[in-house]
Amino acid sequence: MTKKIELDLKKRLSNEDALYLIKNASLLELSQLASAKKLEFHPEKLTTFIVDRNINYTNVCWVDCKFCAFYRHKKDEDSYVLKFDEIDKKIDELLAIGGTQILFQGGVHPNLKIDYYEDLVNHIHTKYPQITIHGFSSIEIAFIAKVSKISKLEVLKRLQAKGLSSVPGAGAEILSDRVRDIIAPKKMDTQEWLEVHRTAHNIGMKTTATMMFGTVETDEEIIEHWEHLRKLQDETGGFRAFIMWSFQGENTKLLEEHPEIKPQSSNRYLKLLAVARLYLDNFVNLQSSWVTQGSYIGQMALKFGANDLGSTMMEENVVKAAGAVNRMNQDEMIRLIKDIGEFPAKRDTAYNIIERF
Numbered sequence: 364m365t366k367k368i369e370l371d372l373k374k375r376l377s378n379e380d381a382l383y384l385i386k387n388a389s390l391l392e393l394s395q396l397a398s399a400k401k402l403e404f405h406p407e408k409l410t411t412f413i414v415d416r417n418i419n420y421t422n423v424c425w426v427d428c429k430f431c432a433f434y435r436h437k438k439d440e441d442s443y444v445l446k447f448d449e450i451d452k453k454i455d456e457l458l459a460i461g462g463t464q465i466l467f468q469g470g471v472h473p474n475l476k477i478d479y480y481e482d483l484v485n486h487i488h489t490k491y492p493q494i495t496i497h498g499f500s501s502i503e504i505a506f507i508a509k510v511s512k513i514s515k516l517e518v519l520k521r522l523q524a525k526g527l528s529s530v531p532g533a534g535a536e537i538l539s540d541r542v543r544d545i546i547a548p549k550k551m552d553t554q555e556w557l558e559v560h561r562t563a564h565n566i567g568m569k570t571t572a573t574m575m576f577g578t579v580e581t582d583e584e585i586i587e588h589w590e591h592l593r594k595l596q597d598e599t600g601g602f603r604a605f606i607m608w609s610f611q612g613e614n615t616k617l618l619e620e621h622p623e624i625k626p627q628s629s630n631r632y633l634k635l636l637a638v639a640r641l642y643l644d645n646f647v648n649l650q651s652s653w654v655t656q657g658s659y660i661g662q663m664a665l666k667f668g669a670n671d672l673g674s675t676m677m678e679e680n681v682v683k684a685a686g687a688v689n690r691m692n693q694d695e696m697i698r699l700i701k702d703i704g705e706f707p708a709k710r711d712t713a714y715n716i717i718e719r720f
């Protein structure tokens with residue numbers, strides 16, 4: 364087996380190769396292969412993280428994804444839309460710990476139009492020009508366009524003009540319409556998700572790509588997901604990173620409807636991460652998802668292709684609502700990275716190094 368993979372690694376991994384690896388390769392083999400690939404991109408063994416904060420400006424959402432435990436409807440008692448001064452307070456707290464980015468996402472509120480979002484981004488960017496606004500997933504962008512009766516391109520351009528820096532890859536889940544129809548039937552389809560990212564890339568706005576696995580998808584559909592991402596990255600080069608995590612089922616309708624869905628093992632996470640590193644040969648950065656996997660597997664992920672620990676995560680409401688409560692601060696990140704013989708560094712949204720430790 365190892366010989367076959369070594370030969371295949373000299374050229375771009377095919378879908379068949381990727382499937383073969385998922386089904387047949389051992390963890391040890393995958394770790395060796397993914398580490399070699401990672402070293403091609405990161406020969407200096409620098410492992411990065413960012414100090415940022417998730418701000419969920421609203422939990423009101425009409426999309427009703429079955430895997431989501433975060434959203435509420437407008438009439439629900441605990442629904443909210445943050446006021447500007449509440450957002451400011453959160454950013455002040457972030458600045459106090461040396462943070463540089465807000466990951467700014469809803470809910471897809473049924474009534475908020477482009478003017479609201481322009482005011483919001485403008486307010487933050489004017490008051491906190493030193494903070495990078497990484498915000499609004501493709502479903503939010505698409506819905507703002509629809510409800511405001513303008514194109515997605517116009518939404519992106521207008522928000523970019525007000526200070527939106529980049530768009531996170533949320534909402535990709537698995538880019539296979541069979542899976543999407545089961546887990547989030549009201550959400551955009553695969554092509555529309557790709558279209559929003561392509562449109563952003565075409566106006567010079569970088570984005571990230573994500574994957575949530577562990578619901579009803581097959582291995583083939585995971586590869587279909589990667590294939591869409593690799594193709595778009597070939598076309599635009601606009602993805603800064605790939606981030607994957609496993610479905611967190613607690614409090615979700617999906618688990619109620621599909622009790623056969625089982626939690627994904629750490630082995631499965633590490634295996635898929637390693638194959639992603641090999642298949643996505645045009646992605647420089649792969650994040651470890653310690654928020655869902657815990658700090659030990661988060662550290663192990665660095666041996667399976669990840670070169671970035673993501674965020675110190677001052678606040679994370681969406682995954683927390685579904686049961687993942689891991690927390691890691693900067694000192695612990697630095698220790699975990701040093702413990703495996705790599706060099707920690709704090710980065711900004713664009714992966715520029717800000718500080719080495």
Ligand code: SF4
Nearest residue numbers: 424426427428431470
């Ligand atoms: S995942 Fe996002 S779009 Fe889907 S229901 Fe939750 S908040 Fe809404």
